Amino acid sequence: MDGVAMARAGGGLFAGFRVLGRFSGHVPHVLRYHGRHREFYLATAVGRSVHTYNVKKLGIVAVSNALPQDITCLAADRMLIFASYDNVLHAFARNKEVVHTYEGHKARIHLLQPFGDHVISVDVDNVLIVWDAQSEEQYLEVDFDKATFAVSAVLHPSTYLNKILLGSEQGSLQLWNIRSNKLLYSFPGWHFAVTTLEQAPAVDVVAVGLVSGHIIIHNIKFDETLMKFQQDWGPITAISFRTDGHPVMAAGSPIGHIALWDLEEKKLMCQMQDAHSTAIAGMSFVPGEPLLITNGADNAIQVWIFDGPGGTGRVLRSRMGHSAPPTKIRYHGQNGEQILSAGQDGTLQSFSTVHEKFNKSLGRGSINKKKSKKKGLKLDTMALPPITVFASEVAHQSDWDGIVACHQGYITCTTWNYQKTSMGAHKLKPEEFSKHKPIDIYATAVDITSCGNFAVIGLSTGQVDVYNMQSGIHRGHYGDERAHEGAIRGVAVDGLNQLTVTAGSEGLIKFWKFKTKDLVYSTELSCVPSGILLHRDSGILGIAFEDFSISVLDIETRKIVRTFSGHHGRINDMTFSPDGRWLITSSMDCSIKTWDLPSGCLIDCFLVDSAAVSLTMSPTGDFLASTHVDDLGIYLWSNRSLYSLVSLRPLPADYVPSMVARPSTCPVEDVDVAGVEETCDEMIEYVSPDQLELQLVTLSSLPESRWKNLLSLDVIKKKNKPREPPKVPKSAPFFIPTVPGLIPHYVTPREENDTQSKVVNLGVLAQKSDFYIHLEEALRTNEYTAPLNLLKSLGPSNIEIELRGLAPEGGGSVEVMLSFLRMIGMILKKKYNFELAQAYLALFLKLHLRVLSSEPNLLEEVSRLSMQLEETWIHLQTLFNQSLCVLTYMKSALL
Known part of the structure; x- marks a missing residue:
C-alpha cells in the first residue's frame, strides 16, 4: 500500500489523539494502597478504560487499554484491577494491560469481590463463581435460586477466613465458607432488599444498607443489631467509615446527598447536600486520614476534607466535566490551550489541552445568583436554560467580561468572566422587554468584537442589537425596526469593526456599517441559511444551508466564491483552519469533512459512530476538537499534516469514507481504523546512506x-604559546617502559x-x-x-x-x-x-x-x-x- 492510500485508510488528515473532560461514570470507584510508593491510588471506570489517579494531587497517572465494551463493574486487590463488561471479566496489571481473562458466566456480571488469591463474581442470573486469579480456573460455582435469594451485595468480613457474606434482594443475608462450599449461617434480614454491605472498623461488625433508606449496624458473630439509622433520600447507594479516630459513618443517596452519622451518639451529625448532581456511585474514606472520596455518574470525582467545625466536609480537590453532553465548544485565546464548552447541564466550563489541573468551571447561569445559592441545585428555580451559542474574546478579559452567551428559548443573553470563573455582571436584552419577559422571543445568535468592547445579539424576531460589554448599555440596533423579516440565523463582525454581517431565515445576507448601523449591501441566498461563521483574518464567510450545502462568501467583493455539497444531514457546525485554507464541517450524517478553499475540493472525510455536534480548530492549527451526540467528552484530533506526509489531493467522486474510532483519554498507540494498521506513522529510525547519488558528493559527519x-595550525600555536617556559616536573618514583x-x-x-x-x-x-x-x-x-x-x-x-x-x-x-x-x-x-x-x-x-x-x-x-x-x-x-x-x-x- 502506498503512502497516500495508507493515509486515506488511516483517516487521512486527522488522527484521534485523546479525549478531555471524562472522569467518572456510574461504576463505583476503588481505592488502593501502593506499599512501595506509600501512596493511595484511585481507580475509576470511564467508558471502556480504567483511569488511575493519585489521591495526593488527583492527577491521572495511568489509563488502561480499552476493553471491547463499556465497563459495568470494577474491583481491585493488591496487585490487579478487575473490570467486567457483559459476561466477561478481565484483570489489569500495572493499571494498563489485560493479563487475565475469566470466561464462564452466561449473563451480565454485576458484583465483584477480590478474595485473597481468588476473585468472586456474581451475574444477574444469580450464579456465583470463584476464580483463581492467576490460573483463570474456576475454583467454585454456586447457583442460587433467584426467587428465594437473589444476590445483591457481597462482602468478605475482616478476619473471617475463607468466608463471604451475601446480601439479597429479599432482605436476608447468608454467610458462606468458600473453601468447603457450605452455608454457615442465614440472617433473616429486615424485609427490605440489601443494596450495599460495608465492613466497620470493629471486627464482626458490618453495615447493611437497605433499599428503604435504613442503615443497620449489625454484629454478624452474635446476629445482633447494634444501631439503626434512616435517611429520607431513598436507597443507600454507598457506605464508608472514617478511621482516623472519629467514629463517623458516611452514607450516599440516589439524589447526590451525603449523610454523616455519629456512631457514639447514634445520631445524624450533618448533611452534605448536592455533593453530586446524580447518585453517589462510590464512597471511600482514606484510611487514617480525614478525607472522603466520592464519585458519581455526573462525571465528577471529589475529595472532601473534614477539618472544619460541625463535622461537615469541604471540597479539597475535584475533577469534574459536564454531567450532560456539551453542545457548543470554542477555543479561547490564541495559544490553543483552553477550550470553552457549554453543556446541556447548564454549565460553562473551560478545559485545558495541557493538563487537567488547569480545568475550571464557570458555573451555571442564573437569574439571581444569591437566591440560587440559598436554594441549592435541586430546588433552584432561578437557573437559566442551557447555553446554545456563545462568543469569547481575550482582549480586555482582565478588565471586564469577555464572554457573551445565548440561552435556549430565552431572550436574555448573559456575560461571563473568564478570569473570575463566574457569571458576569450584565444581562443583555432589549429595553422594551425590561419589565416583562416574552415567551416566544429568544436570542438565536451572538458575536463579540475582536476588541472585546461590543456584543452583537440577534433575536428570533429578526432584531439585531449592539451592547457595550463593559457597562452592558444598549448601543443601538440595525434596521429601522428590525434587521431581517425572519429569525436571525447568524451574526458576525469583521476584525476591524467596519462591517456587521447578518443572516436571516428569509434567505437574505445583509452587510451593515458597524458604527452608523447603515445598510451597505443585501443579497439573496439560494436557500435558507442555518448558520454562518466568519474567518476574520481573511474576510471569508462560511454559510451552512438547510439543504445541507455550504457556500463561502468573500465579504470584500460580497460574492459567493465557493459552493460545496456532499453532506446528507443537517450541518451542525463549521470551523476554519487558522490560515483560512480549510473549512471543516460536521453533519448529522456522522461525517466530518475538510474542504480546501483555494482548490474548491474535498480533501478529507471520515465517519464517526456518533454525529459531531460542535467543532473548533485550534488557533495554532495542531488540533481539531469535537463533541458528539449523547457523549460527555471533548475529543481532540491531531492535524497529521504538521508531523507527517499527508496527501491533500482531492478525494475521488466515488470515495467511501471509513469509520474512525474516537480516541481514549491518552494517545492510543495501536489505533486500528477500518481493519488497516497504521504502520506509516511508526517512528522508524532514519539511517543515512554512506553514499549519495553518483553525480553528487557526500561530506563526512566529522565536526x-x-x-x-x-x-x-601555525597561527594557532603562536597564539597559544605560553608566556613562561614550562617547568620540568619532578621525576616520578617509577615508570613503565613504553x-x-x-x-x-x-x-x-x-x-x-x-x-x-x-x-x-x-x-x-x-x-x-x-x-x-x-x-x-x-x-x-x-x-x-x-x-x-x-x-x-x-x-x-x-x-x-x-x-x-x-x-x-x-x-x-x-x-x-x-x-x-x-x-x-x-x-x-x-x-x-x-x-x-x-x-x-x-x-x-x-x-x-x-x-x-x-x-x-x-x-x-x-x-x-x-x-x-x-x-x-x-x-x-x-x-x-x-x-x-x-x-x-x-x-x-x-x-
Whole structure:
C-alpha cells in the first residue's frame, strides 16, 4: 500500500489523539494502597478504560487499554484491577494491560469481590463463581435460586477466613465458607432488599444498607443489631467509615446527598447536600486520614476534607466535566490551550489541552445568583436554560467580561468572566422587554468584537442589537425596526469593526456599517441559511444551508466564491483552519469533512459512530476538537499534516469514507481504523546512506574542528604559546617502559626482556606510526580504508604530525607520500568525505611542496589529482548554479 492510500485508510488528515473532560461514570470507584510508593491510588471506570489517579494531587497517572465494551463493574486487590463488561471479566496489571481473562458466566456480571488469591463474581442470573486469579480456573460455582435469594451485595468480613457474606434482594443475608462450599449461617434480614454491605472498623461488625433508606449496624458473630439509622433520600447507594479516630459513618443517596452519622451518639451529625448532581456511585474514606472520596455518574470525582467545625466536609480537590453532553465548544485565546464548552447541564466550563489541573468551571447561569445559592441545585428555580451559542474574546478579559452567551428559548443573553470563573455582571436584552419577559422571543445568535468592547445579539424576531460589554448599555440596533423579516440565523463582525454581517431565515445576507448601523449591501441566498461563521483574518464567510450545502462568501467583493455539497444531514457546525485554507464541517450524517478553499475540493472525510455536534480548530492549527451526540467528552484530533506526509489531493467522486474510532483519554498507540494498521506513522529510525547519488558528493559527519583549521595550525600555536617556559616536573618514583612512537604502547614483559638485550634492535628505534604502516600496506593491497579511518580519528595537531612524518627528512619515504596521494585520489573517485580530502590535501601540499616538485613520480600523481579535482568541482558548480537560479525564480514569483 502506498503512502497516500495508507493515509486515506488511516483517516487521512486527522488522527484521534485523546479525549478531555471524562472522569467518572456510574461504576463505583476503588481505592488502593501502593506499599512501595506509600501512596493511595484511585481507580475509576470511564467508558471502556480504567483511569488511575493519585489521591495526593488527583492527577491521572495511568489509563488502561480499552476493553471491547463499556465497563459495568470494577474491583481491585493488591496487585490487579478487575473490570467486567457483559459476561466477561478481565484483570489489569500495572493499571494498563489485560493479563487475565475469566470466561464462564452466561449473563451480565454485576458484583465483584477480590478474595485473597481468588476473585468472586456474581451475574444477574444469580450464579456465583470463584476464580483463581492467576490460573483463570474456576475454583467454585454456586447457583442460587433467584426467587428465594437473589444476590445483591457481597462482602468478605475482616478476619473471617475463607468466608463471604451475601446480601439479597429479599432482605436476608447468608454467610458462606468458600473453601468447603457450605452455608454457615442465614440472617433473616429486615424485609427490605440489601443494596450495599460495608465492613466497620470493629471486627464482626458490618453495615447493611437497605433499599428503604435504613442503615443497620449489625454484629454478624452474635446476629445482633447494634444501631439503626434512616435517611429520607431513598436507597443507600454507598457506605464508608472514617478511621482516623472519629467514629463517623458516611452514607450516599440516589439524589447526590451525603449523610454523616455519629456512631457514639447514634445520631445524624450533618448533611452534605448536592455533593453530586446524580447518585453517589462510590464512597471511600482514606484510611487514617480525614478525607472522603466520592464519585458519581455526573462525571465528577471529589475529595472532601473534614477539618472544619460541625463535622461537615469541604471540597479539597475535584475533577469534574459536564454531567450532560456539551453542545457548543470554542477555543479561547490564541495559544490553543483552553477550550470553552457549554453543556446541556447548564454549565460553562473551560478545559485545558495541557493538563487537567488547569480545568475550571464557570458555573451555571442564573437569574439571581444569591437566591440560587440559598436554594441549592435541586430546588433552584432561578437557573437559566442551557447555553446554545456563545462568543469569547481575550482582549480586555482582565478588565471586564469577555464572554457573551445565548440561552435556549430565552431572550436574555448573559456575560461571563473568564478570569473570575463566574457569571458576569450584565444581562443583555432589549429595553422594551425590561419589565416583562416574552415567551416566544429568544436570542438565536451572538458575536463579540475582536476588541472585546461590543456584543452583537440577534433575536428570533429578526432584531439585531449592539451592547457595550463593559457597562452592558444598549448601543443601538440595525434596521429601522428590525434587521431581517425572519429569525436571525447568524451574526458576525469583521476584525476591524467596519462591517456587521447578518443572516436571516428569509434567505437574505445583509452587510451593515458597524458604527452608523447603515445598510451597505443585501443579497439573496439560494436557500435558507442555518448558520454562518466568519474567518476574520481573511474576510471569508462560511454559510451552512438547510439543504445541507455550504457556500463561502468573500465579504470584500460580497460574492459567493465557493459552493460545496456532499453532506446528507443537517450541518451542525463549521470551523476554519487558522490560515483560512480549510473549512471543516460536521453533519448529522456522522461525517466530518475538510474542504480546501483555494482548490474548491474535498480533501478529507471520515465517519464517526456518533454525529459531531460542535467543532473548533485550534488557533495554532495542531488540533481539531469535537463533541458528539449523547457523549460527555471533548475529543481532540491531531492535524497529521504538521508531523507527517499527508496527501491533500482531492478525494475521488466515488470515495467511501471509513469509520474512525474516537480516541481514549491518552494517545492510543495501536489505533486500528477500518481493519488497516497504521504502520506509516511508526517512528522508524532514519539511517543515512554512506553514499549519495553518483553525480553528487557526500561530506563526512566529522565536526569542523577536526579539519577546518588544518592550514592555520601555525597561527594557532603562536597564539597559544605560553608566556613562561614550562617547568620540568619532578621525576616520578617509577615508570613503565613504553615502545617509542607517536602513539605510545606499554612494553609487555617479553618485549621488556628483549629490549634489555645488549644487542641494539634498530627496528624498535625506527618510529613508524600506525598510519605510516597502513599506507605502506596500501601500496601493496590498494586498500585505503584503514589509513583514512585512522586519520579521521585524529585531532588537527596529530594529523599534522602524521603528514610531516611522511617526507624523507621526517623519517618517511617517497613511496609513502605517493601512497598518501593515491588515498586522496581514491576519496575523490568515490566522492565521499569530500571536505576531508580537500583539507588533508591542502595541508600535505603546504608541508611538502618542495619535495613534490623534485620527485617526478609525485609530480605525475599530483597532476592527475588536479584534473580529477577540476572535473568534480566544475560538475558541482553547475548543479549549484542551477539550484540558485530556480530558487531566485521562485522567490521573485512569490513577491
